[in-house]
Amino acid sequence: MIKDKVVIIFGASSGIGAATVKKLAEGGAKLVIAARRAERLTALAESLAGAEIVTQAADVTKRDQVQAVVDLALAKFGRIDVVFNNAGIMPQGNLALRQYDQWQRMLDVNIMGVLNGIGAALPTMQKQGDGLIITTDSVAGHVVYPGSAVYNGTKYAVRAIMEGLRQEENDHGIRSTIISPGMVNTELMHTVGDPQLESQLEAAAKQPGVGLQAENVADAVAYAIDQPASVAISEVLIRPSRQEV
Numbered sequence: 001m002i003k004d005k006v007v008i009i010f011g012a013s014s015g016i017g018a019a020t021v022k023k024l025a026e027g028g029a030k031l032v033i034a035a036r037r038a039e040r041l042t043a044l045a046e047s048l049a050g051a052e053i054v055t056q057a058a059d060v061t062k063r064d065q066v067q068a069v070v071d072l073a074l075a076k077f078g079r080i081d082v083v084f085n086n087a088g089i090m091p092q093g094n095l096a097l098r099q100y101d102q103w104q105r106m107l108d109v110n111i112m113g114v115l116n117g118i119g120a121a122l123p124t125m126q127k128q129g130d131g132l133i134i135t136t137d138s139v140a141g142h143v144v145y146p147g148s149a150v151y152n153g154t155k156y157a158v159r160a161i162m163e164g165l166r167q168e169e170n171d172h173g174i175r176s177t178i179i180s181p182g183m184v185n186t187e188l189m190h191t192v193g194d195p196q197l198e199s200q201l202e203a204a205a206k207q208p209g210v211g212l213q214a215e216n217v218a219d220a221v222a223y224a225i226d227q228p229a230s231v232a233i234s235e236v237l238i239r240p241s242r243q244e245v
Contacts, residue, residue, distance in 0.1 A: 015186030
């Protein structure tokens with residue numbers, strides 16, 4: 001059941017995060033939503049009249065800011081049922097370009113951002129003897145393709161981290177889920193770092209069967225949350241019907 005579950009969503013200001021906020025609000029969840037763009041969070045919360053939503057600006061690369069979101073959820077609702085680590089970036093480029101700053105930023109957001117969310121939530125979930133941690137992975141965490149080696153690497157790392165989490169914490173009643181979408185029509189395309197490629201990807205993502213809509217992925221997140229504590233959905237791989245890789 002989604003109703004009355006306390007759910008923290010990082011990367012909630014747009015795309016998959018915002019779509020998931022709307023989906024879970026419709027189901028009666030109690031939401032704590034976080035992202036860097038506070039004004040977007042406020043507008044999203046205000047658009048969902050009657051929903052129980054608390055907003056908090058946070059950068060997932062800042063451990064203290066992630067912890068502050070968890071602390072806010074506990075102060076407001078007294079428990080944490082679900083943490084959804086959804087923030088991510090997707091710069092593209094061959095390794096020969098030596099884009100060290102982009103590589104480091106991907107490591108910081110896509111890997112350390114997830115670890116910060118896990119680390120902040122675990123003590124509370126262990127005390128509760130219950131909890132679900134969900135992370136947005138990617139088809140790129142299952143297959144490798146040129147121009148995306150570092151991004152692929154971060155998403156493969158997320159798969160390994162989340163499987164390790166499952167094995168380490170299942171005796172504490174803590175479950176883990178990765179949601180691995182293919183191309184999705186979201187603002188993630190703006191993080192690619194190549195204007196021409198960004199335009200091509202944005203145009204492709206708008207085509208049915210070539211790109212998913214954020215709501216399609218939100219449905220998968222809601223499915224995982226809606227399971228009883230005795231059921232763990234370890235992985236959901238969701239592709240547009242025409243995607244080849």
